[in-house]
Amino acid sequence: xxxxxIAEHDHETLKDSTxxxxxxxxxxxxxxxxxxxxxxxxxxxxxxxxxxLAGVTKVLVAEGPAYEHDLAEPLAALxxxxxxxxxxxxxxxxxxxxxxxxxxxxxxxxxxxxxxxKVVAPDTYERPIYAGNAIQTVxxxxxxxxxxxxxxxxxAAGEGGSAAIENAASAADPxxxxxxxxxxxxxxxxxxxxxxxxxxxxxxxxxxxNFAKYIEPLADKLGAGVGASRAAVDAGYAPNDWxxxxxxxxxxxxxYVAVGISGAIQHLAGMKDSKVIVAxxxxxxxxxxxVADYGLVADLYQAVPELTEALGKLGK
Amino acid sequence: MKVLVPVKRVVDYNVKVRVKxxxxxxxxxxVKMSMNPFDEIAVxxxxxxxxxGKATEVVVVSIGPAQASETIRTALAMGADRGIxxxxxxxxxxxxVAKILKAVVDAEQPGLVILGKQAIDDDSNQTGxxxxxxxxxxxxxxxxxxxxxxxxxxxxxxxxxGLQTIKLKGPAIVTTDLRLNEPRYASLPNIMxxxxxxxxxxxxxxxxxxxxxxxxxxxxAEPAGRKAGVKVKDVAELVNKLKTEAGVL
Numbered sequence: 222x223x224x225x226x227i228a229e230h231d232h233e234t235l236k237d238s239t240x241x242x243x244x245x246x247x248x249x250x251x252x253x254x255x256x257x258x259x260x261x262x263x264x265x266x267x268x269x270x271x272x273x274l275a276g277v278t279k280v281l282v283a284e285g286p287a288y289e290h291d292l293a294e295p296l297a298a299l300x301x302x303x304x305x306x307x308x309x310x311x312x313x314x315x316x317x318x319x320x321x322x323x324x325x326x327x328x329x330x331x332x333x334x335x336x337x338x339k340v341v342a343p344d345t346y347e348r349p350i351y352a353g354n355a356i357q358t359v360x361x362x363x364x365x366x367x368x369x370x371x372x373x374x375x376x377a378a379g380e381g382g383s384a385a386i387e388n389a390a391s392a393a394d395p396x397x398x399x400x401x402x403x404x405x406x407x408x409x410x411x412x413x414x415x416x417x418x419x420x421x422x423x424x425x426x427x428x429x430x431n432f433a434k435y436i437e438p439l440a441d442k443l444g445a446g447v448g449a450s451r452a453a454v455d456a457g458y459a460p461n462d463w464x465x466x467x468x469x470x471x472x473x474x475x476x477y478v479a480v481g482i483s484g485a486i487q488h489l490a491g492m493k494d495s496k497v498i499v500a501x502x503x504x505x506x507x508x509x510x511x512v513a514d515y516g517l518v519a520d521l522y523q524a525v526p527e528l529t530e531a532l533g534k535l536g537k
Numbered sequence: 538m539k540v541l542v543p544v545k546r547v548v549d550y551n552v553k554v555r556v557k558x559x560x561x562x563x564x565x566x567x568v569k570m571s572m573n574p575f576d577e578i579a580v581x582x583x584x585x586x587x588x589x590g591k592a593t594e595v596v597v598v599s600i601g602p603a604q605a606s607e608t609i610r611t612a613l614a615m616g617a618d619r620g621i622x623x624x625x626x627x628x629x630x631x632x633x634v635a636k637i638l639k640a641v642v643d644a645e646q647p648g649l650v651i652l653g654k655q656a657i658d659d660d661s662n663q664t665g666x667x668x669x670x671x672x673x674x675x676x677x678x679x680x681x682x683x684x685x686x687x688x689x690x691x692x693x694x695x696x697x698x699g700l701q702t703i704k705l706k707g708p709a710i711v712t713t714d715l716r717l718n719e720p721r722y723a724s725l726p727n728i729m730x731x732x733x734x735x736x737x738x739x740x741x742x743x744x745x746x747x748x749x750x751x752x753x754x755x756x757x758a759e760p761a762g763r764k765a766g767v768k769v770k771d772v773a774e775l776v777n778k779l780k781t782e783a784g785v786l
Binding site for chain 1 (some may be wrong): 547550554556563575623628632635652654655657658659660661662663664665666667668669670671673675676677678679681691694695696697698699700701702703704705706709714715716720750751752753754755756757758759760763765766767768770771772773774776778779780783785786
């Protein structure tokens, strides 16, 4: 059995989600090859990083303008072209692969297994349903497996390999879609899905300015990533890529600080696997307190600056 | 341009589901059912295209039990023109749904199919992408903005790093994200009017699609629980606990 792991990268560096999905791919039991598809010079650097990962036996590189902007159709065509050599296709459940992998699965006439949280056997996996309120164990009867991995539940594979790097046979670009533009926020803060600490704000923040004034200084003091509830994103207090929840990002940091977040089922689905949860909310009946290890019933506009200051005194 | 909107009947998003004690699934008896929230956004977007003169007809289709006709009626009450119910019992997986939808698309010839990005019951997030693959059409998932440009489309998508805008050659598949629009409520007169709108009754057999599940569900279990911790009285106690007890500072 040979598994093709499709790498997540930003066309310069390999992303941590690749290392985590590799852990899941390795648990399927076969050889693991990694496909790095991208546009421009950085693709090679990402491929070299992939070749060093422990357990990887081969890296395939596909470099070309069709792969520069993560369009679904050309990347799916490429993976399908490589399919005869592989028994399983694994990718992290990032927005890029949530977009691409079902297209691959349908072209291969395979039922995808989305966002697995555990490999029980090479053909059997656990995955959350109903916003994580139930865990299903499913056995795939398809000859080939197409799997996306919820990265928050797998440890990152380390280095220690020295795989050969080869060029992948190219596939024709179907030319169905084209890139127009993007708005990607550049930030020095850790990304949500790999951050060890996350500070999130909810509807009670009341404005974008308050996020900047209260949440961000606390996050920066902790070296944390910044998240938000759906309510805060819908209200325009925070950008969409900060959303933590059932349909946003699923995170499991060492410490999750929920500020002014009531704790809707959909938000809990995105953070309840965090190691330690702190909730600050003035409503003592807020459901967030049912999952919080430490709850502070207080006005966030007083408590958050106090907490930021106290951490400063600790030398943070 | 005709717009096709597939809708799914799911457990209402406010219901906290309970796993059956024998591990065979979740409790669905006497549970409130509603249209999948992302599908409501899809219906709304199609209606806005029609109101803006960009679409001529909005057709909704649902695959499921007889009660899925209620979900179609909801969409008709919002303003959709007609419905198609494809009766199917039991669990129909996204791949089989996509195959049935392909057959519906072949018959209806829409210029655009708008679907919810994921159903909040199985959380698969697959059907739109699979339908695009089977039709050989372009796809834009997780849309937060949709513009019609002749027979083509410009779509802004919510991605991990922020927003991405792409152009799609029509006909195309678009799946909705939360910020695309805020769905309307159906007014009472429109609910009454919807009762007279046609729903075409079909069955899976009409489309010759094999819906045998590819994934065998071995077990459904409760997730590992999380207990409520302690309430701290002030910031000083919180910092102290995080430092000494939790060891995360």
